[in-house]
Amino acid sequence: MTVTSKFRSVLPYLPPVLRQPLDKLPNPDELREIRLRLARPMQIIRGCNAFTVTAQGCEMPPDQAGITVTRQILDNCFQSICAHSVHSWQAAIRQGFVIIAGGCRIGLCGTAVMQNHQLETVRNLSGLNIRIASERIGCAESLLGRISPMNGGLLIAGAPASGKTTVLRDIARFLGDRHRVSILDERGELAAVQNGIPQFMIGAQTDVFDGYPKAEAIEIAVRVMSPEYLICDEIGNEAETDILLQSLHTGVRIIASAHAGSLAELRMRPQIRRLTDAGVFRHAVLLGSGAQCGQVLMTEPLRSAAG
Numbered sequence: 501m502t503v504t505s506k507f508r509s510v511l512p513y514l515p516p517v518l519r520q521p522l523d524k525l526p527n528p529d530e531l532r533e534i535r536l537r538l539a540r541p542m543q544i545i546r547g548c549n550a551f552t553v554t555a556q557g558c559e560m561p562p563d564q565a566g567i568t569v570t571r572q573i574l575d576n577c578f579q580s581i582c583a584h585s586v587h588s589w590q591a592a593i594r595q596g597f598v599i600i601a602g603g604c605r606i607g608l609c610g611t612a613v614m615q616n617h618q619l620e621t622v623r624n625l626s627g628l629n630i631r632i633a634s635e636r637i638g639c640a641e642s643l644l645g646r647i648s649p650m651n652g653g654l655l656i657a658g659a660p661a662s663g664k665t666t667v668l669r670d671i672a673r674f675l676g677d678r679h680r681v682s683i684l685d686e687r688g689e690l691a692a693v694q695n696g697i698p699q700f701m702i703g704a705q706t707d708v709f710d711g712y713p714k715a716e717a718i719e720i721a722v723r724v725m726s727p728e729y730l731i732c733d734e735i736g737n738e739a740e741t742d743i744l745l746q747s748l749h750t751g752v753r754i755i756a757s758a759h760a761g762s763l764a765e766l767r768m769r770p771q772i773r774r775l776t777d778a779g780v781f782r783h784a785v786l787l788g789s790g791a792q793c794g795q796v797l798m799t800e801p802l803r804s805a806a807g
Contacts, residue, residue: 501638505529509602510630513580515573517555518542524557532661532793534630538574541566548790578625581606594619595687602699603633603692631661633689635700636794639663640670643785643796649675649729652782653754655775655802657766662787663794664757665689665733669700671755672731676703682721683708684732715739722750733757741771748780762786763800776802 507528511519518536522528525544533545541552543562551559552566560566581598582589592598598606609627613620647654649671658664669690675681685691685708691698693710702708707725709717714732718740721727730747735756744754760766763786767773775781786798 501636503529504635504637505531506602506604506633506635507531509600510534510604510632513577513600515576515580517573518567518577521553521555521557521567525553525559529634531632533632536569536574536577536628536630538569538571538626540569542569574625574628577628578608581628590621593621596622597687599688599692601692601694603689605631605633605687605689607631633692634666636666636670637673637701638670639794640667640674643667643799644671644674647783647785647799649753649755653756653780655766655772655781655784656755656757656787657760657763657784658757658787659761659789660759661793662789664787666794667787668731668733668755668757669702672702672706673700674703675729675731675755676706678703679705679728680726681706681729681731682717682725682727684712684714684717684721684730685710686712686714686717687733690731690733715743718743718747722747722752727752729753729755731755734759735771735775738771741774744775744780745778748778754780756781760786763798 511523530546531544535543543550543552550562552562552564554560554566581600589598593608596608600606607629608622608625610622610625613623656664656667672681672683681703683690683702683706688710691702691708691710692700693708698708709721718730721730730752733756735758758766758772763784766784781802784800784802785796788795788797
């Protein structure tokens with residue numbers, strides 16, 4: 501397996517007071533997250549462990565002093581992430597995250613501004629969580645050797661930060677070199693398209709619907725690209741479920757992910773149960789988290805209501 505971290509793509513968005521110490525860290529490509537919390541030390545997540553970082557680029561235990569995140573540092577990072585045009589990123593901000601070049605996701609924490617009982621924007625930013633994307637070429641091949649998507653849809657389940665997107669991306673690469681694949685990349689993480697060009701290896705026959713709402717993307721992809729496989733992340737709402745049920749009768753196979761800490765928890769979600777009962781997914785896979793991030797803990801055949 502070949503691993504490529506997108507750590508370097510994060511550095512240009514950070515001010516020198518953060519960028520320079522981070523650039524001095526040993527093995528920075530092993531970092532999973534950079535967490536910035538107002539008036540507290542910057543933290544990095546390496547494996548399962550959190551560390552603070554000194555101005556000299558040394559890692560310290562999380563209860564030790566490090567570089568304190570000031571309001572100016574936090575606001576500068578946010579402005580840089582939004583290309584100094586926060587207004588143009590309001591749709592993403594309402595979802596709680598912004599995707600930057602390289603496919604890294606920046607989670608936002610602050611005070612909600614509500615309008616008509618809906619989240620309008622976030623003010624008084626208090627924290628940023630920079631999740632560093634990585635490309636792991638070959639990480640899905642052993643899984644696909646055990647479970648063939650030719651036999652029906654595949655559902656990848658796991659807790660947050662369990663590697664679901666990374667595994668989906670490698671499945672797209674593997675299948676896309678052999679079959680027609682459409683990626684439905686609503687959040688811009690799977691392919692990280694920049695100026696029409698994916699920043700990850702996703703397969704020679706793979707098309708990307710970047711930024712489309714999933715329900716619309718599913719319908720359009722099936723109609724105009726005649727894919728053999730649809731790949732998307734984080735399914736679950738009713739509109740997406742209805743369209744996926746319709747796509748079942750087109751012959752296209754669905755590979756998707758869903759948040760769940762166990763397969764039992766996954767089966768309790770009503771929309772997932774609808775899809776499983778209809779036969780959209782024939783197998784479920786549970787990924788580990790923490791020290792077991794990206795590892796397949798369990799696979800399970802899913803039987804439809806029809807048997």
